[in-house]
Amino acid sequence: MAKKEIVPEELTRSVFDLIGKDWTLITAGKEGKVNAMTASWGGMGVLWGRDVVFIFVRQSRYTKEFLDASDTFSLNFLDPKAYRPVQNYFGTVSGRDEDKFAESGLHTKEECDTPFIEESNTVLLCRKAGVFAMPESGMAPGIPERWYADHNDHTMYVGFIEKVLKED
Numbered sequence: 001m002a003k004k005e006i007v008p009e010e011l012t013r014s015v016f017d018l019i020g021k022d023w024t025l026i027t028a029g030k031e032g033k034v035n036a037m038t039a040s041w042g043g044m045g046v047l048w049g050r051d052v053v054f055i056f057v058r059q060s061r062y063t064k065e066f067l068d069a070s071d072t073f074s075l076n077f078l079d080p081k082a083y084r085p086v087q088n089y090f091g092t093v094s095g096r097d098e099d100k101f102a103e104s105g106l107h108t109k110e111e112c113d114t115p116f117i118e119e120s121n122t123v124l125l126c127r128k129a130g131v132f133a134m135p136e137s138g139m140a141p142g143i144p145e146r147w148y149a150d151h152n153d154h155t156m157y158v159g160f161i162e163k164v165l166k167e168d
Helices: 015-021 062-069 080-092 100-104 143-147
Strands: 003-006 024-030 033-039 042-047 050-058 072-077 108-111 114-117 122-133 154-167
Touching: 015 042, 024 050, 024 062, 024 114, 033 050, 033 062, 033 080, 033 100, 050 062, 050 072, 050 122, 062 122, 072 114, 072 154, 080 100, 114 122
Parallel strands: none
Antiparallel strands: 003 154, 024 033, 024 072, 042 050, 050 154, 072 122, 108 114, 122 154
């Protein structure tokens, strides 16, 4: 289905719904390959005078290698009623082990040198603005024990929103 460009202020869904409930697929490319992973942690806001997204990716995730190697990434929002099994798949299977796009039937396209998922109803094309380690020493009591017992910490990526594409 065709997508039209909108400005971020025209997003009508709450970020709490988009990311926290519906989930997003973070997509990035490197060396001619594309990988994606499911995420339900992140947000949107204003930083450094620009509209931004911020996402969190664990050290062990294969997608982290793609994010680190690329200047751009996308956040892809699919209808969870139709795609929840696919979202679960992208969150539990590593692209190191198999071609998740071939297995899932999803397709990638590229715009602004950024891969995105064609079946998405909303896409945020982002340019990396900052990458920040999240040391356990800076977290409130109880968080490291609950979320990082294995010390598989998150890295926070901040991206300038360069373009928003929405299903027509």
